[in-house]
Amino acid sequence: MSLHTYNTLxxxxxxxxxxxxxxxMFELIENSNDLEQFTIVETxxxxxxxxxxxxxxLYVIESSEGLKGIVIDLNGINHVTPKTELLSKIKVHxxx
Numbered sequence: 001m002s003l004h005t006y007n008t009l010x011x012x013x014x015x016x017x018x019x020x021x022x023x024x025m026f027e028l029i030e031n032s033n034d035l036e037q038f039t040i041v042e043t044x045x046x047x048x049x050x051x052x053x054x055x056x057x058l059y060v061i062e063s064s065e066g067l068k069g070i071v072i073d074l075n076g077i078n079h080v081t082p083k084t085e086l087l088s089k090i091k092v093h094x095x096x
Contacts, residue, residue: 009046009072012058016070023069025061029086037064041093059087 006012042060059071
């Protein structure tokens with residue numbers, strides 16, 4: 001569980017950038033031969049403003065090399081996408 005809570009996805013992105021999570025990690029993960037170097041350290045779930053089933057999930061990720069960034073899955077937890085499948089292969093920090 002994260003110590004940080006956010007009301008909106010936009011608020012979370014701004015706050016995370018201020019905390020140093022500035023990289024769009026998805027491309028790095030997608031092109032990596034070593035997924036073990038990445039760890040999901042926080043996740044944040046958001047419901048759509050107009051439709052609650054329009055969920056999104058924001059993944060806060062760090063690499064063993066010290067890179068810090070985020071991945072946003074706009075399809076949320078209700079739809080399995082290639083992005084969702086790739087993210088499911090990354091280890092999750094025990095406190096998440």
